[in-house]
Amino acid sequence: MRAMARTATEVADRTHILNYRYLNQNIGVIVGRDEVAVIDTRSSGGQAREILHDVASLTHLPVRIVIDTHGHSDHAFGNAVFRPATIWGHARCPAFLARTGESQRADTMRELPDEADDIGSLALLPPDRLVDGRVTIDVGGRAVELVHLGRGHTDHDLVIGVPDAGAVFAGDLVVKSDSPYFGDSYPLDFPATVAAIGGLDWTALVTGHGGVADREYLALHEARLRMLADVATRAHEAGSSWRDAIPDVPLPKQSASDGLRRAFAQLNGDL
Numbered sequence: 001m002r003a004m005a006r007t008a009t010e011v012a013d014r015t016h017i018l019n020y021r022y023l024n025q026n027i028g029v030i031v032g033r034d035e036v037a038v039i040d041t042r043s044s045g046g047q048a049r050e051i052l053h054d055v056a057s058l059t060h061l062p063v064r065i066v067i068d069t070h071g072h073s074d075h076a077f078g079n080a081v082f083r084p085a086t087i088w089g090h091a092r093c094p095a096f097l098a099r100t101g102e103s104q105r106a107d108t109m110r111e112l113p114d115e116a117d118d119i120g121s122l123a124l125l126p127p128d129r130l131v132d133g134r135v136t137i138d139v140g141g142r143a144v145e146l147v148h149l150g151r152g153h154t155d156h157d158l159v160i161g162v163p164d165a166g167a168v169f170a171g172d173l174v175v176k177s178d179s180p181y182f183g184d185s186y187p188l189d190f191p192a193t194v195a196a197i198g199g200l201d202w203t204a205l206v207t208g209h210g211g212v213a214d215r216e217y218l219a220l221h222e223a224r225l226r227m228l229a230d231v232a233t234r235a236h237e238a239g240s241s242w243r244d245a246i247p248d249v250p251l252p253k254q255s256a257s258d259g260l261r262r263a264f265a266q267l268n269g270d271l
């Protein structure tokens with residue numbers, strides 16, 4: 001399954017995305033004066049080494065900084081390959097990886113049987129530099145902002161801003177996908193967190209999956225999240241089960257049921 005990035009695009013000044021066919025995933029590359037930061041590390045050791053290979057086609061500078069937008073396998077399983085780079089993530093990311101890492105590993109091995117040995121032997125390395133609210137880090141002379149805007153796709157999503165280039169990396173808070181993943185989400189908080197991305201200063205918004213978004217897409221995405229939260233809230237108030245509300249959510253069944261189940265858990269005070 002060796003595949004170079006399908007595309008490498010400079011979305012803003014010295015700010016690139018590597019787009020990979022598997023999961024239509026976007027990996028961020030921020031090039032500073034003497035070092036590089038990579039955003040997210042993909043699902044296997046082999047895939048992480050592809051990132052390093054593709055970065056080398058953009059710049060000869062070393063990757064000294066990794067930023068995990070969150071702890072899902074496709075965003076953090078490649079971390080160890082980037083050592084001795086510093087690995088940044090949200091303060092709740094290590095606990096999430098400790099809690100879910102082995103079940104995510106099993107799922108990913110099933111999903112990628114050709115890479116099962118690779119994934120089976122990965123050291124699942126959590127971020128070691130942690131962010132709670134907001135922090136500005138230096139990437140070779142460039143200020144890069146790591147911000148937690150609230151719960152959404154997970155309880156520990158980081159948004160990464162590159163102010164001198166007008167770019168923001170949203171992780172999986174924003175995806176250009178017809179079937180967003182809600183399995184670890186907080187659907188009641190999700191719309192406001194996504195709306196807060198709209199309040200940041202950017203011209204290019206990089207999604208976790210599916211390419212670059214504009215403000216029009218962000219509004220559509222926020223609206224479908226708001227619809228999910230509203231359907232769940234009304235069904236909960238009416239005393240229905242979340243399963244009965246699935247047909248009322250215009251999303252694929254898996255997304256709708258994960259989202260409604262998580263929303264009901266929030267409404268019941270279980271999350």
Ligand SMILES: [Zn+2]
Nearest residue numbers: 070072153172
């Ligand atoms: Zn995710």
